Amino acid sequence: MKIKAKLEKDTTEVKLLLTSPMVGKEEAALKKVEVEFITHVTAKVNGKVVWEASTGPFLSKDPYFMFNFKGAKAGDEIVIDTIDSKGKTETGKAVIK
Amino acid sequence: MKRRKFLSLGAVVAAASVLPASLSATDFVVTAPKAWEAATSKEAIEALFGSAAMIDGQIEIKAPKLAENGGAVPIGIKSKLELTTIALFQDANPRSAVVVFEMPENGVVDLQTKIKMRKTANVTVVAKGKDGKLYSAVQKVEVSIGGCGG
Numbered sequence: 001m002k003i004k005a006k007l008e009k010d011t012t013e014v015k016l017l018l019t020s021p022m023v024g025k026e027e028a029a030l031k032k033v034e035v036e037f038i039t040h041v042t043a044k045v046n047g048k049v050v051w052e053a054s055t056g057p058f059l060s061k062d063p064y065f066m067f068n069f070k071g072a073k074a075g076d077e078i079v080i081d082t083i084d085s086k087g088k089t090e091t092g093k094a095v096i097k
Numbered sequence: 098m099k100r101r102k103f104l105s106l107g108a109v110v111a112a113a114s115v116l117p118a119s120l121s122a123t124d125f126v127v128t129a130p131k132a133w134e135a136a137t138s139k140e141a142i143e144a145l146f147g148s149a150a151m152i153d154g155q156i157e158i159k160a161p162k163l164a165e166n167g168g169a170v171p172i173g174i175k176s177k178l179e180l181t182t183i184a185l186f187q188d189a190n191p192r193s194a195v196v197v198f199e200m201p202e203n204g205v206v207d208l209q210t211k212i213k214m215r216k217t218a219n220v221t222v223v224a225k226g227k228d229g230k231l232y233s234a235v236q237k238v239e240v241s242i243g244g245c246g247g
Contacts, residue, residue, distance in 0.1 A: 054125035066209035
């Protein structure tokens with residue numbers, strides 16, 4: 001997981017790159033691989049949810065997201081939690097610059 | 098006795114402090130499974146948002162007119178409105194729903210992601226505003242090489 005969080009004036013811009021093959025059932029049957037895609041992503045700052053996404057297998061492989069929110073300060077930590085279709089979770093952290 | 102009372106109080110406080118975080122997180126894959134199985138954008142939108150009237154022209158979809166790689170088509174969503182739920186649909190894949198974004202508060206509607214599209218199709222964004230109204234936008238994206246593998 002790669003996270004970049006940059007504060008500009010009062011808005012924080014986050015760029016997020018996750019790692020997942022994002023294989024849905026049709027693609028899995030075709031390529032004879034297991035279904036595996038991220039189903040939910042949550043971004044928190046100071047324990048508060050600032051952005052979240054419920055995701056399906058039609059996002060590109062290794063999904064990329066960019067999002068913006070207000071209310072954070074430089075030095076705050078952003079925490080990203082993901083869970084995939086197999087129940088595997090991952091957590092990433094970055095300091096807002 | 099006092100200590101026991103104190104401890105049980107602590108457990109209640111801990112439970113209460115955990116609860117709001119789990120309440121604010123809506124996993125639409127769990128809460129609206131029908132929407133993720135729907136083949137067309139229309140069915141998926143109805144499963145997620147119902148069939149209320151939608152307002153056009155307030156959301157901007159930034160997508161290439163011609164995408165060369167259907168495996169990763171960049172889609173941007175911009176709006177000046179305060180939107181709490183933003184869902185992205187397309188008609189190029191076996192099922193329509195791609196992603197549902199949520200921004201509880203302090204959100205700025207300036208999002209980007211990359212999606213798979215195995216053929217030329219319409220991309221639809223439907224969003225719910227803080228005012229409770231529904232907004233939508235549609236844009237056609239031409240794909241020269243499909244990337245879904247399907």
